[in-house]
Amino acid sequence: MRGTVAALLAKELALELRTRESVPAMVMFSITTYVIFHFGLDANTVDGDLASGVLWVTLLFAAMLGVNRLFVAEHEQGGFDGFLLAPVDRTAMFVAKAITLFGFLCVVEIVAVPAFALLLLGPPLGQALPGLIVVLLAANIGIAVIGTLVAALAIQTRARDLMVALLALPLLVPVVLGAARATAPLLDHGGAQALPGDWLALLALYDLLFALIAYAIFDFLLED
Amino acid sequence: MLTTAFALVFFYAPVDADQGIIQKIFYVHVPLAIVALCGFVAGGIFGLMHLRTRDRRWDMRSYVTIHLSIVLAVGVLITGSIWARASWGQWFVWDEPMLVVFLIVFLLYATYQPLRFSIEDPEKQSRYASVFAITAGAFVPLCFGAVRMAEGLTHPQAATMTTSGPASVSQTFLISLIGMALLFVTLCKYEMASKNATFKLRALRRRLAGEDDDFAAPVARSAAPQL
Incomplete structure (x- = not known):
């Protein structure tokens, strides 16, 4: 299992380094979205609730781009067949894809969050950063x-892009809610305040439950 | 049963002191909501059974329960808005978690039919739909559990409303709930029977057509599962 996941991760990394399909697009998208928010809200700086809302909506939609692309190569180039022919645990695919998406998101945020602080955020980022x-x-x-679960679900449908957005957004509402509420006091007008533990706990619980569900039923999405 | 319930609603249960006659919608709205949510969860369980047994009939059950629950959910949203308009003065209130969660759940399930429709292979269609049903079915109690813990103050809870009032309220409410559940089960049975009849008819027609093999009626692609 571990070897399989490592092999799949190496493949994903090589693919992304060669094609540069997902991450640059996601970064560009988030920066463009900040600019749009600047004009849409007609504000030079934002803080508190508004700042955390802008940040999370942007990151969520940038993530949607990555989710859309997640299984496209497998679907179009027959990677699913190759993977199914190999005598390995199918859940390895889920673990590898989820880690890949997680990595993509982290890389995007390394650029997008400082860009947010630079372009829109009123209070300084430094204090809020650890939280x-x-x-x-x-x-x-x-x-x-x-995202991985939804991407695998939607890849076989004809209206893939549409289905990803329609399925993932309602399922991700609790994540965005928890994240935005937890972030809001960090970006507060008068400097960073304490991280609210209850929203973070909600986020962690939700992560755990969906990881278990996805881990249990992902197998069925790959059979052919 | 439902008729009895409605009769009781109008003649037996007392008129709410500060909301007046509009409070009667409670006996429709709350049972509808409870039955719809239970239907979503049941759809998830049937989906799980389908994945485990690979029996198309479970998929059919899952499809029918979710389909009818969506219909009931529309009813919940409509009756809820009417009630909210009358008692809070607004069609929709954003700071009420119960409403928002129900709306999210409804939006999620609204994609169930498009999802089924956009997968062409019927075997794959039913499998993917089951995976969706399980995920969403787990999402429903999760969200409502979280909301119950966070607890909105303005949304009247069924339990407090029925236990704190006079006994006639809780009796009427229980009968409405049972009536609604029975209605749901009956509708499920009817839809299942109608689907089965359609498939039998189609199979017979195909067998007939097989003999003079020109006349094979093309099967239209549909979101409903095929046996």
């Missing part, structure tokens, strides 16, 4: 798990 990293990691796990 923000915890929230980002917890939310990334949730988005990665649900």
